[in-house]
Amino acid sequence: MREMETLSNRLASGAVLLVDGATGTMLLERGLEPGKAPESFTLSHPEVLEDIARQYVSAGADIVGTNTFGASPMRLELYGLADRAEELNREAVATVRRAAAGRAYVAGSVGPSGAMLTPHGDTDPRDVYENFRSQMQWLADAGVDCVCVETMLDLTEATLAVQAAKDVSPHTPVTATMTFDETPRGFFTVMGVSVEAAAAGLADAGADAVGSNCGSGIEVMIRIAEEFRRVSDLPIIIQPNAGLPEIEGGKAVYSETPEFTADRARLLIDAGVRIIGGCCGTTPDHTRAVREMVNEHQGAA
Amino acid sequence: MGLLDQIAEGVINGDDEQVAQLTQQVIEQNRPPKQILDVGLIAGMNIVGQRFKAHEIFLPDVLLAAKAMYAGMDLLKPLLIAQGIPSVGRVVIGTVRGDLHDIGKNLVGIMLKGAGFDVIDLGRDVAPEEMVRAAKEQDAAVIGMSALLTTTMPAMGEVVQLLKQEKLDGKIKTIVGGAPVSKDFAHGIGADAYGFDAANAVDRVRQLVGA
Numbered sequence: 001m002r003e004m005e006t007l008s009n010r011l012a013s014g015a016v017l018l019v020d021g022a023t024g025t026m027l028l029e030r031g032l033e034p035g036k037a038p039e040s041f042t043l044s045h046p047e048v049l050e051d052i053a054r055q056y057v058s059a060g061a062d063i064v065g066t067n068t069f070g071a072s073p074m075r076l077e078l079y080g081l082a083d084r085a086e087e088l089n090r091e092a093v094a095t096v097r098r099a100a101a102g103r104a105y106v107a108g109s110v111g112p113s114g115a116m117l118t119p120h121g122d123t124d125p126r127d128v129y130e131n132f133r134s135q136m137q138w139l140a141d142a143g144v145d146c147v148c149v150e151t152m153l154d155l156t157e158a159t160l161a162v163q164a165a166k167d168v169s170p171h172t173p174v175t176a177t178m179t180f181d182e183t184p185r186g187f188f189t190v191m192g193v194s195v196e197a198a199a200a201g202l203a204d205a206g207a208d209a210v211g212s213n214c215g216s217g218i219e220v221m222i223r224i225a226e227e228f229r230r231v232s233d234l235p236i237i238i239q240p241n242a243g244l245p246e247i248e249g250g251k252a253v254y255s256e257t258p259e260f261t262a263d264r265a266r267l268l269i270d271a272g273v274r275i276i277g278g279c280c281g282t283t284p285d286h287t288r289a290v291r292e293m294v295n296e297h298q299g300a301a
Numbered sequence: 302m303g304l305l306d307q308i309a310e311g312v313i314n315g316d317d318e319q320v321a322q323l324t325q326q327v328i329e330q331n332r333p334p335k336q337i338l339d340v341g342l343i344a345g346m347n348i349v350g351q352r353f354k355a356h357e358i359f360l361p362d363v364l365l366a367a368k369a370m371y372a373g374m375d376l377l378k379p380l381l382i383a384q385g386i387p388s389v390g391r392v393v394i395g396t397v398r399g400d401l402h403d404i405g406k407n408l409v410g411i412m413l414k415g416a417g418f419d420v421i422d423l424g425r426d427v428a429p430e431e432m433v434r435a436a437k438e439q440d441a442a443v444i445g446m447s448a449l450l451t452t453t454m455p456a457m458g459e460v461v462q463l464l465k466q467e468k469l470d471g472k473i474k475t476i477v478g479g480a481p482v483s484k485d486f487a488h489g490i491g492a493d494a495y496g497f498d499a500a501n502a503v504d505r506v507r508q509l510v511g512a
């Protein structure tokens with residue numbers, strides 16, 4: 001197998017890269033009880049995680065994320081798992097690396113700490129930085145190719161995570177995405193962060209790509225992407241949900257099909273998005289459909 | 302602006318020091334504690350709730366307002382207790398099994414306390430059996446459930462079912478709420494009430510206990 005080009009080079013080349021889709025909602029399908037930490041699967045069911053990652057690689061993902069979204073010590077503490085944090089990060093990376101087998105980059109996923117920072121909350125930002133720094137160190141030691149800071153709501157928290165990643169490993173690319181709601185005054189996170197503020201703050205912190213994940217289906221994401229394009233020169237990363245969940249027979253279902261997603265993903269590329277992935281409700285079938293579209297698109301260009 | 306309006310304003314601005322200082326001032330003027338609570342603290346928090354729903358303000362403002370409201374409530378609590386203002390009823394609240402979101406539930410809890418209810422907060426990730434057991438043990442009139450995840454909403458239906466099985470429905474009433482929860486959903490699972498925000502939750506719980 002040929003040596004993979006570095007991710008930084010791929011990004012610099014202007015290629016459109018695909019990140020995988022959801023892990024959490026896939027785990028719910030494969031037996032994770034709602035309310036149990038998805039990270040607990042890393043130790044109890046590594047074969048399931050490896051299988052999911054393998055499916056995303058086969059479907060054509062260039063980048064596959066680790067099951068570490070909630071694996072920072074503070075977040076794991078909510079589930080009484082903080083003392084397993086290092087192991088959970090290390091094993092999660094090893095699992096995806098086996099599945100990627102040199103065909104895809106391994107991205108360390110890092111989500112919110114779950115704490116509210118002062119002044120409106122009670123947690124000292126320095127503790128949040130240390131929290132992320134520990135996780136970033138474990139991910140770096142395990143050899144991730146990049147870090148995806150995602151689903152962030154608070155800009156201070158997001159920038160602390162990006163800084164921690166860069167402090168630990170300055171040359172590892174970091175993508176940073178936040179989750180926006182549509183309001184009468186435009187897109188804001190629930191903490192009141194605008195797209196413009198997010199783009200500026202995340203770039204300052206050292207992010208190599210900025211954008212949005214979760215919270216909306218692809219049509220709203222196209223508009224969020226256009227707004228990022230207007231205010232940022234960095235590569236844009238977008239990971240929509242497969243729509244918003246609706247309850248059917250006691251289960252959450254997502255309505256956007258792979259075909260629909262691939263069709264609209266074309267508009268994401270037109271809006272200047274360079275890294276496309278999926279969040280809640282997306283599956284390897286979504287990745288495969290987008291892959292085909294991107295191949296055609298790039299073949300045509 | 303009267304002092305009570307200024308207290309409301311302080312809550313809206315999330316200024317805990319101002320709220321504490323003004324509350325102390327009106328207490329010293331012998332204003333009835335219940336009036337300070339209703340016309341000052343709760344009136345302010347109601348406006349905060351409305352503005353948040355309308356996306357005019359964001360979560361940090363709500364959290365700061367809640368802190369400010371607490372600063373005033375801490376001063377009023379001993380007076381309310383000393384005056385022996387009877388509890389309007391006992392409510393057990395919690396976020397349902399599998400759900401760790403508690404900001405909305407906490408706001409509902411504060412507002413219920415403010416309205417004179419005796420609130421027992423079971424926290425988050427509370428199993429249906431635990432909700433029912435606590436309500437029985439504490440002799441609560443109402444179980445209040447919050448859910449923020451589409452995947453955890455069904456646990457609310459389980460509580461309603463458990464109450465039915467134990468023939469407690471009617472005796473222990475249920476109210477549900479949280480962003481993904483709707484009136485239709487509440488109706489569908491057989492809950493007794495649905496609260497769309499904290500202020501509305503208080504009104505509905507009042508109706509449930511006939512207070």
Ligand code: B1M
Pocket residue numbers: 024035069070111112113114115153179181189190214215216245350360363394399400401402403404405406408409444445446447448449450451452476477478479480481495496497498499500502
């Ligand atoms: C008893 O009667 C009543 C009556 C009225 C009641 C009531 C009860 N309870 C509430 N009300 C009502 O009154 C309140 C006051 O007006 C209102 O309460 P609310 O709770 O609605 O409103 C609060 C005042 C403010 N709102 C909130 O506090 C929720 C805000 C958002 C940003 C949110 C937060 C903060 C968090 N989250 Co999460 N989070 C989101 C939310 C996105 C958003 N933009 O809203 C939401 C809810 N989260 C979501 C998700 C998916 C998740 N979260 C998760 C985690 C977290 C944090 C820990 C980071 C944090 C929670 C911190 C905490 N201590 O609560 C994870 C789940 C963890 C778990 N098992 O619970 C995770 C699964 C993320 C992940 N991939 O790991 C989404 C749910 C999608 C869905 N519908 O299922 C979400 C909508 C974000 C999104 N855009 O996708 C009313 O609803």
